[in-house]
Amino acid sequence: MSIVQRRTTIKDVAEAAGVGVATVSRVLSGGSASPETRERVLAAAARLDYRPSALGRNLRQQRTGGIGLLVPDITDSFYARLTDGVLSCARSYGEPVTIGVTGDDPEREAELIGTLIEQSMDRVIAVPSGDGEMWAPALRAGLNVVFADRKVRADVPGVVADDRAGVGIAVEYLAGLGHRKIAFLARYGQSQRVAAFTDTLTSLGVPVDPELVVHARASRDSAYATAAGLLQSRPDLTAVLTGGNILGEAMVLAARELGVRIPRDVSLIMFDDVPWAELCSPPLTVIAQPAQDVGYRAAELVLRQGRRPRTVTLPTELIVRASCGPRR
Amino acid sequence: MSIVQRRTTIKDVAEAAGVGVATVSRVLSGGSASPETRERVLAAAARLDYRPSALGRNLRQQRTGGIGLLVPDITDSFYARLTDGVLSCARSYGEPVTIGVTGDDPEREAELIGTLIEQSMDRVIAVPSGDGEMWAPALRAGLNVVFADRKVRADVPGVVADDRAGVGIAVEYLAGLGHRKIAFLARYGQSQRVAAFTDTLTSLGVPVDPELVVHARASRDSAYATAAGLLQSRPDLTAVLTGGNILGEAMVLAARELGVRIPRDVSLIMFDDVPWAELCSPPLTVIAQPAQDVGYRAAELVLRQGRRPRTVTLPTELIVRASCGPRR
DNA sequence: GATGCTCATGGAAACGATTCCATCATGGTT
DNA sequence: AACCATGATGGAATCGTTTCCATGAGCATC
Numbered sequence: 001m002s003i004v005q006r007r008t009t010i011k012d013v014a015e016a017a018g019v020g021v022a023t024v025s026r027v028l029s030g031g032s033a034s035p036e037t038r039e040r041v042l043a044a045a046a047r048l049d050y051r052p053s054a055l056g057r058n059l060r061q062q063r064t065g066g067i068g069l070l071v072p073d074i075t076d077s078f079y080a081r082l083t084d085g086v087l088s089c090a091r092s093y094g095e096p097v098t099i100g101v102t103g104d105d106p107e108r109e110a111e112l113i114g115t116l117i118e119q120s121m122d123r124v125i126a127v128p129s130g131d132g133e134m135w136a137p138a139l140r141a142g143l144n145v146v147f148a149d150r151k152v153r154a155d156v157p158g159v160v161a162d163d164r165a166g167v168g169i170a171v172e173y174l175a176g177l178g179h180r181k182i183a184f185l186a187r188y189g190q191s192q193r194v195a196a197f198t199d200t201l202t203s204l205g206v207p208v209d210p211e212l213v214v215h216a217r218a219s220r221d222s223a224y225a226t227a228a229g230l231l232q233s234r235p236d237l238t239a240v241l242t243g244g245n246i247l248g249e250a251m252v253l254a255a256r257e258l259g260v261r262i263p264r265d266v267s268l269i270m271f272d273d274v275p276w277a278e279l280c281s282p283p284l285t286v287i288a289q290p291a292q293d294v295g296y297r298a299a300e301l302v303l304r305q306g307r308r309p310r311t312v313t314l315p316t317e318l319i320v321r322a323s324c325g326p327r328r
Numbered sequence: 329m330s331i332v333q334r335r336t337t338i339k340d341v342a343e344a345a346g347v348g349v350a351t352v353s354r355v356l357s358g359g360s361a362s363p364e365t366r367e368r369v370l371a372a373a374a375r376l377d378y379r380p381s382a383l384g385r386n387l388r389q390q391r392t393g394g395i396g397l398l399v400p401d402i403t404d405s406f407y408a409r410l411t412d413g414v415l416s417c418a419r420s421y422g423e424p425v426t427i428g429v430t431g432d433d434p435e436r437e438a439e440l441i442g443t444l445i446e447q448s449m450d451r452v453i454a455v456p457s458g459d460g461e462m463w464a465p466a467l468r469a470g471l472n473v474v475f476a477d478r479k480v481r482a483d484v485p486g487v488v489a490d491d492r493a494g495v496g497i498a499v500e501y502l503a504g505l506g507h508r509k510i511a512f513l514a515r516y517g518q519s520q521r522v523a524a525f526t527d528t529l530t531s532l533g534v535p536v537d538p539e540l541v542v543h544a545r546a547s548r549d550s551a552y553a554t555a556a557g558l559l560q561s562r563p564d565l566t567a568v569l570t571g572g573n574i575l576g577e578a579m580v581l582a583a584r585e586l587g588v589r590i591p592r593d594v595s596l597i598m599f600d601d602v603p604w605a606e607l608c609s610p611p612l613t614v615i616a617q618p619a620q621d622v623g624y625r626a627a628e629l630v631l632r633q634g635r636r637p638r639t640v641t642l643p644t645e646l647i648v649r650a651s652c653g654p655r656r
Numbered sequence: 657g658a659t660g661c662t663c664a665t666g667g668a669a670a671c672g673a674t675t676c677c678a679t680c681a682t683g684g685t686t
Numbered sequence: 687a688a689c690c691a692t693g694a695t696g697g698a699a700t701c702g703t704t705t706c707c708a709t710g711a712g713c714a715t716c
Contacts (some may be wrong), residue, residue, distance in 0.1 A: 005526060005716050006535045007390075007469070007672090009450075009671090009673085010672065010673060010674095011672080014696095019695075020695065020697070021663055021672090021673085021674095021696080021697090021698080022674080022676095022695070022696055022697075022698095023675070023694085023695060023696070024431070025674055025675080026674090026675090026694095026695090029674080031692075033694070033695085034693085034694060034695090037694080037695085043647070049465075051386075051442065051445055051446050052446065052672080052673065053446065053448060053671090053672050053673065054446045054447045054448065054673090055383060055386050055392065055447070055448050055671080055672070055673080056387060056671075056673030056674085057672080057673050057674070058383050058671030059381075059383045059384060059387050059671090059672080059674095059700090059702065059703090060672080060673050060674045060675080060700070060701050061673085061674070061701085062701065064383065066426070066447075067691035073410045074402070074410075074411050074412050074415065075405070075409050075412050076628070077405070077408075080402050080403045080408045081403050082427065083402050084401075084403050084428075086403050087402065087428065087429050091428075093698095094443070095426070095596075096426050096428070096443055096444075096447060097426065097427055097500055097641075098394070098424050098425065098426045099411075099415070099425055099427050100415065100419075100424070100425070101412065101415050114379065115422070116424075117379055118379050118380065118381070118382045119382045119383075119394075119424060120335075120381055120382065120383050137377075141335070145477075152664085155705090176335075179674075191353070220603070249603055249607065252607050253606070253607065257700075262598075271464070275548070275577055276577070276602075276603075276604030276607060276608070277609045279577065279580050279581065279607070279609070280604070280607045280608065281607070281608070281609025282609075283450075286684075298481050303449075335702090337701090337702055337703085338702065338703065338704095339702080342666095342703070347666080347667035348665065348667070349666080349667090349702090349703085349704095350665070350666055350668090350705075350706095351664080351666070352666090352705055354664095354704090354705095356667060360664075361661080361664070361665085362663090362665090365664080367664085380702080380703070381701090381702050381703070382703095383701080383702070383703085384671090384701075384702030384704085385702080385703050386671095386703085386705070387670095387671050387672065387673090387701090387702080387704095388670070388671055388703045388704045388705080389670065389671085389703085389704070391693080491661075493704070502712035588703080590684060600709080608668075609714080
């Protein structure tokens with residue numbers, strides 16, 4: 001019962017078919033061979049249930065098939081959906097995906113890059129933390145990298161959601177409801193979204209109050225603390241925009257805890273549409289991002305070689321539910 | 329700039345240190361060597377930034393390090409947290425994790441097992457779909473498998489939550505509130521939980537109505553359709569237990585759509601505690617499962633070899649919020 | 657001084673695939 | 687009949703590592 005049988009190798013198939021190993025390899029990888037030989041080899045391979053070893057092939061070809069995927073946090077619905085998109089595309093190419101979570105920590109990210117290089121992974125999709133400087137050696141080593149969700153280096157192709165447009169529409173919507181004191185609860189590293197936020201405010205003639213832009217670290221705890229701190233220190237604000245679903249969750253929780261009613265006391269718009277946004281009380285108005293598509297397109301980009309660095313921007317959409325009201 | 333430098337190999341290090349490759353290998357993997365040689369080799373390796381190729385090693389050693397992980401759906405918060413647990417444990421061992429989603433489809437699962445075998449993965453954690461028969465060849469091939477969340481084969485060690493106890497406490501709680509017509513909205517394959525459900529009912533002297541146990545497929549669509557169908561066909565029910573968070577989400581949505589008020593019209597308990605359960609209106613009473621721990625323990629089990637098949641059962645907990653009330 | 661033991665060391669085989677290259681048969685052309 | 691082009695085929699090299707085994711040096715013992 002615990003007798004482990006040796007793996008069937010190409011040599012076994014060659015022997016069974018009465019041909020050389022080179023011929024087997026050619027037949028199986030679509031090279032030229034006479035019809036009868038082809039048939040004999042195929043029959044032998046099927047009979048022995050032969051599966052070529054990816055190890056042998058990869059070593060010879062000097063490249064590991066497969067994709068490395070680095071995300072900050074797999075329990076965050078956004079990255080889970082992004083991952084799902086990557087997996088979905090990779091599956092259609094038959095490529096395995098190796099995943100790592102960085103926790104938004106550049107040091108851990110560098111460590112994971114090292115592991116990927118050891119595995120001879122030559123294709124990586126990453127949501128980079130920090131400024132992406134630790135990618136320089138990997139790029140020099142010929143690694144094929146695509147960034148997802150965040151664009152931090154010009155020399156690496158990327159797939160991002162159009163957060164500039166999303167933030168713009170959301171802020172205009174809030175301003176249209178009469179709000180002037182609008183806060184932005186951001187995660188560190190969301191400079192793009194913050195910039196879009198202040199730009200839109202100034203273009204609408206609303207003065208920018210730097211104290212209304214606050215930053216949290218990636219964890220739920222930090223998000224909650226920052227949200228609560230914002231609500232307490234600035235009771236005059238009337239609307240909040242959060243830079244992600246974890247931050248939105250924290251804001252709803254903090255508001256409830258502090259007796260701040262949504263949308264009566266403050267209006268809330270959350271970046272990223274998640275299934276529970278509709279179940280929330282009140283249902284949350286959100287900026288939807290095509291998380292799955294971001295992952296899928298990134299995988300396409302990294303699998304289809306030979307493109308030069310380019311950035312793909314995917315559309316965002318404001319979905320109005322019930323978490324925003326007129327200025328009180 | 330686009331000059332790709334060749335990978336530094338053990339041969340380069342050997343040359344730089346003026347020793348043979350065998351010595352380098354020995355030094356780097358902790359074998360015996362004279363102190364001065366050791367130092368020379370270490371210095372050369374550091375200077376050249378040498379990283380041993382996992383490919384070469386794995387081929388020689390006939391085993392791929394790393395863990396394969398097969399889950400039904402990575403966007404399901406439960407499996408995302410389970411995955412996080414696996415990754416967390418694997419990281420402390422420095423092992424990469426290759427992930428695949430089965431969509432709860434045995435065929436796709438079999439396909440993914442094939443991919444893992446091609447990669448010479450010898451350690452796999454899986455949430456099996458179906459009865460796990462497709463694992464037989466893999467087990468014969470010496471694959472080291474651990475099942476998580478579901479136990480379907482006696483010859484494979486597993487880590488599961490104590491759903492029997494969880495369902496028991498939940499049903500007792502509902503019965504204590506006076507409910508007699510309690511429905512169970514399950515996913516196909518949750519026979520364990522269904523059995524616990526009916527067992528508990530009979531032990532409480534509540535007659536079991538087979539029509540009140542309904543099954544949905546794994547998708548959100550199927551979950552919603554089944555939930556809505558249940559509410560419409562059985563307006564006499566007063567409480568519902570759902571077998572997972574996707575099903576709970578669907579039930580809340582369907583109830584809202586059909587004007588069924590929770591907990592006024594029907595009480596609801598959901599299996600699995602998720603962050604949004606607290607944000608929901610009303611906040612949901614749930615059976616919490618240690619999803620992360622399930623993954624972590626499974627990874628421990630698969631990484632620490634040499635244990636004989638055994639099942640680890642982790643505790644569940646009823647968390648009372650506001651989705652249950654007395655029988656109307 | 658010869659023998660035996662320990663220890664460091666390096667050459668070479670092995671892992672399983674792909675691929676270069678030489679060989680050989682076949683068939684068509686001169 | 688001699689020659690060349692074409693195509694199928696298999697042997698052998700190769701990828702980077704680990705590990706077996708032989709070699710040789712150093713040292714102690716008889």
